[in-house]
Amino acid sequence: MHDIRAIREAPAAFDADLARRGAAPQADQLVALDDARRAAIAAAQDAQTRRNELSKGIGQAKAQKDEARAQALMAEVAALKDALPGLEVREADAAAALDTALAALPNRPAADVPAGADEHDNVLVHSRGTPRDFPFPAREHDAIGPAIGLDFETGVAIAGARFTLVRGDAARLQRALGQFMLDRLSRDHGYEEVAPPLLVRDEAVFGTGQLPKFAEDLFRTTDGRWLIPTAEVSLTNIVREAILSEAELPLRFAALTPCFRSEAGAAGRDTRGYIRQHQFDKVEMVSIVTPEASDDEHERMTACAEGVLDALELPYRRMLLCAGDMGFSAARTYDLDVWLPGQARYREISSCSTCTDFQARRMNARYRAEGEKANRFVHTLNGSGLAVGRTLVAVIENYQQEDGSVAVPTVLQPYLGGRNRLEPRR
Structure with missing residues (x-):
């Protein structure tokens, strides 16, 4: 607002x-x-x-x-x-x-956001890691995944298009990824772990900017609640209608939740595989800060997401989105794109945004600065740390072996009982 x-x-x-x-x-x-x-x-x-x-x-x-x-x-x-x-x-x-x-109007772009209409005008900030040189033709995840438990056919039979049944080793690897991300954010970066509601009221999705303009992108229950498209909705609304003291800030929250999106307007895009689903897991970060701290917090949050990719040894790049490619509530957004060797291109795996006071005004979330009588609006930030399903895709493609097995990244091996390889089912 x-x-x-x-x-x-x-x-x-x-x-x-x-x-x-x-x-x-x-x-x-x-x-x-x-x-x-x-x-x-x-x-x-x-x-x-x-x-x-x-x-x-x-x-x-x-x-x-x-x-x-x-x-x-x-x-x-x-x-x-x-x-x-x-x-x-x-x-x-x-x-x-x-x-x-x-x-109905989107947030104002920050002064340093580049001009542009779409993803072609985004600006490379930096890239990290070197794509692996495979001694065999790299395959996409939907060709490798079924042998380790990505069951696309059964998912569609149960729930329809854009649903996948994840079972066996793939399910264990996905769980390990989510737990690793959440452990890292809470243990190393000071995010408070939260298990938030997955169903929310109108006020919550209005507060973060999904309503009224993007109702068709959401799923709604028969009693009028909304399935969260991201834990950003629940986490940011923790401070709805609150007046915080400056001493309470910053607040940092992290959650691993299922997310639900109707993917309206996405017909024909990524219909194969596990990239674009109606239901997917994501680790979300949310920060509530003073206006003076929001730019530094944006860099910090993005670095936290990058740290997950560094630990998993996945090549990636950071992109600064142009004004025309940002989300509705964002004033500045960094996208992290991971390298997928099967597709031979980078794909988005995290989006970290500062929303300035745009969401805070919609939620009436304020704080009282030390020595001041008047209340001020907080600044809110959110980011993926990371999208778990897409990270599973990235691990499968980057760690694929010629025999169809998938090597397990070193940092995930303790979560998988010490296993260093997932063998394909014959």
């Missing part, structure tokens, strides 16, 4: 930021809606003030035995009493119209 006061102070700058995201100018319309809201507030306040003045005048008229004046004043009070509910409705409607318009 945007600050209407900031828009009023610099409408041209606001429209310029929206233009960087490919959106049409909105400042004039928003200021007009705010003018209507202010006029409605003033009209209601004026009516209430006049009613109070008239009430005093009635008492004075009665004290002076001026019954005619008292009756006239009482008639005017009655008229104002009848008018006030309509004025209050007008005020509420004007405020709702402004809020609705503001809620």
